Amino acid sequence: MSQTPPHAFAATAGDTPGTHEGNRHGSLRGYLVGYGVAVLLTIGAFVAARTSALTPSSVTAAITVLAIAQMLVHLIFFLHISTSPNQRTNILAFAVALLIVAMIVAGSLWIMSHLDSNMMPMGPNGQSMQMQP
Amino acid sequence: MNQSVLAVSNLPASDAAAAERRGVTGFGFYLYLLSDCIVFATLFAAFAVLHRSVADGPSGQQLFDLRNAFIETAFLLTSSVTCGIAMLASDRRDSRAAFGALAVTFVLGLAFLALELKEFAHMVADGAGPDRSAFLSSFFTLVGTHGLHVTAGLVWLLVIVVQLRSKGFSEGVVRRMFCFSLFWHVIDVVWIAVFSFVYLIGSAS
Numbered sequence: 001m002s003q004t005p006p007h008a009f010a011a012t013a014g015d016t017p018g019t020h021e022g023n024r025h026g027s028l029r030g031y032l033v034g035y036g037v038a039v040l041l042t043i044g045a046f047v048a049a050r051t052s053a054l055t056p057s058s059v060t061a062a063i064t065v066l067a068i069a070q071m072l073v074h075l076i077f078f079l080h081i082s083t084s085p086n087q088r089t090n091i092l093a094f095a096v097a098l099l100i101v102a103m104i105v106a107g108s109l110w111i112m113s114h115l116d117s118n119m120m121p122m123g124p125n126g127q128s129m130q131m132q133p
Numbered sequence: 134m135n136q137s138v139l140a141v142s143n144l145p146a147s148d149a150a151a152a153e154r155r156g157v158t159g160f161g162f163y164l165y166l167l168s169d170c171i172v173f174a175t176l177f178a179a180f181a182v183l184h185r186s187v188a189d190g191p192s193g194q195q196l197f198d199l200r201n202a203f204i205e206t207a208f209l210l211t212s213s214v215t216c217g218i219a220m221l222a223s224d225r226r227d228s229r230a231a232f233g234a235l236a237v238t239f240v241l242g243l244a245f246l247a248l249e250l251k252e253f254a255h256m257v258a259d260g261a262g263p264d265r266s267a268f269l270s271s272f273f274t275l276v277g278t279h280g281l282h283v284t285a286g287l288v289w290l291l292v293i294v295v296q297l298r299s300k301g302f303s304e305g306v307v308r309r310m311f312c313f314s315l316f317w318h319v320i321d322v323v324w325i326a327v328f329s330f331v332y333l334i335g336s337a338s
Binding site: 025026027028032034038046048049050059063066070071078079090093094097100101104105107108109 | 167171181318319
């Protein structure tokens, strides 16, 4: 029980998203560490996009990995999402949202690529697709 | 030590109720933000499907200026940190630091918006407006929706600054500042996806 601020939440209420266990909004150090890591990841992504040392598909993969890493950094250091038991409801809601996002994006790409290859009269290079007799 | 325990146990009932209200509001607002992410997911999905449908118009590779995107990213990322610093100041009930950090947040957000609008104006002037191709329609919808969120956040920030000035750190103002900081951080997370998947991958491939 050291220095509990008078407006701290009751421990049983669970942590509100964006706050840190009892610590309210974390510390300046946390924000600065997150800022530093995020800056490095951003610069890494822009360098990866500019470089000619990688093949296009590995550039795409590298940018995707860096983007996901940076989003995690933001969630942990700025939004203070953590796996502490106080945050179980927050994590659950987040996981459901993530599932819906994945279904929307991956599902759209999947369905549209199938539609594209099954129904378009022209192939990607402009030649007409032959129907099987 | 004893005193701080006493202070907690002697909490007026209204303070405890206010803290609980902030917790409930915060959670509800968090759910709204997650649903907002789903809105953005649909726009990202549309962009991913349509980004090659340039209709013989300009492609992302020809249009996107990565230097501009990098400066925009720097502005928004830094404003996210200054917004967090404003929240730390509000925890300490330090109004000078809070005003300063909120002012920097506002200026950086405004600078981001100005760069984005300048880019849009350039593209429209060059005949690459949202009516040019499916790719550009989805680009303007996605990036424009993000820009609208930033605009709404800036208006909200102004309201908070005015309220902070007139009411000080009242329960309602602190709660609104807290929801605003969540909103602003999430806008920044969405921007990570925008600059990575729209600008960087769009200009690389």
